[in-house]
Amino acid sequence: MSIVVSDLRKYYEVHHKEPGLIGSLRAFVRRRYAIVKAVDNITFSIAPGEMVGFLGPNGAGKTTTLKVLSGLLYPTSGVVEVLGAKPFVRQNAFLKQITLVMGQKQQLLWDLPASETFEVNRVIYEVPAEDYRRILAELTELLDLGDLLKKQVRKLSLGERMKCELAAALLHRPKILFLDEPTIGLDVTMQARVREFIAEYNRRYDATVLLTSHYMADVTALCKRVIVINQGKLLYDGDLQKMIEQVAPHKLIRVELAQPVVAEALACYGIVERLDGLEADLLVDRAKTTRIGARMLAELPVADVTIAEPPIEEIISEVFRTPQAGDLDDNREA
């Protein structure tokens, strides 16, 4: 296994102060702490070369977990092993094999061209000159960096900067990528570019990827398996498609009609979500989708039919709403 996490807990102690002067004085005499259970007893493991989506709402504990895995935070309790090493020891040999990319933070020096930060990283990670040239050429090609590296970072667009950030984080060719919202704020085209790059990096180097994103397209495109957490606890670990099937019993059939029909004429096929002139969306029983699609083609004046999954954002929020979400079957062995 590349990554082994067992009964991991990470609690933050936060200093509690009552408002006002009296509160300050009281806090001075007797400090009060509140405990935030950011990660509360989670267990999972990830095999080499796997790409896993790490999902959960804001504050679920995703970033905290990634920080523990990359050795930035010391766990409160539990076992964490990444490539057989304990991340918090921060041995050089370990640090050379991992990277953490945070879409909301930047490592590139703002007033200098990215190539300067690259040079710093080359020295820190002790990348031999020849390897460095080869890796840089490859990243330049894959990410289409062109002359961007020579431009002052502050003058780059967000998307250009993110591509440079990714390159900077991968110059030492890590085997494990912790990607914390690597596409945040990017437009859809650039999101897709970054996504393709991650897939290609995984293919070429059999790298292990643990990825968080609030853009579900990233997850569906890259990850067959997802780990879902909420309030520090594990809700689901398993096949993304199976999860979708369990929490979303319907598929969406979109029909384009050749002539208008009344809503009642559609109601016998499924739940009419929308009827807008010649376009209609129907929710139909997942197991019967193909049959119903065929019947509609035969019985209605249909110009076109497409079958789609409901938007995954809805599916994920459904997981959080399911009271026994923890009881969802997953397909992992214990």
Ligand SMILES: Nc1ncnc2c1ncn2[C@@H]1O[C@H](COP(=O)(O)OP(=O)(O)OP(=O)(O)O)[C@@H](O)[C@H]1O
């Ligand atoms: N340094 C800290 N001190 C105290 N509490 C913290 C600290 N960092 C995070 N937390 C708390 O821990 C919990 C988990 O935060 P975390 O950043 O891991 O969530 P997340 O899943 O990454 O959320 P998001 O999707 O918003 O990025 C939150 O309640 C957060 O407020």
Ligand SMILES: [Mg+2]
């Ligand atoms: Mg986060």
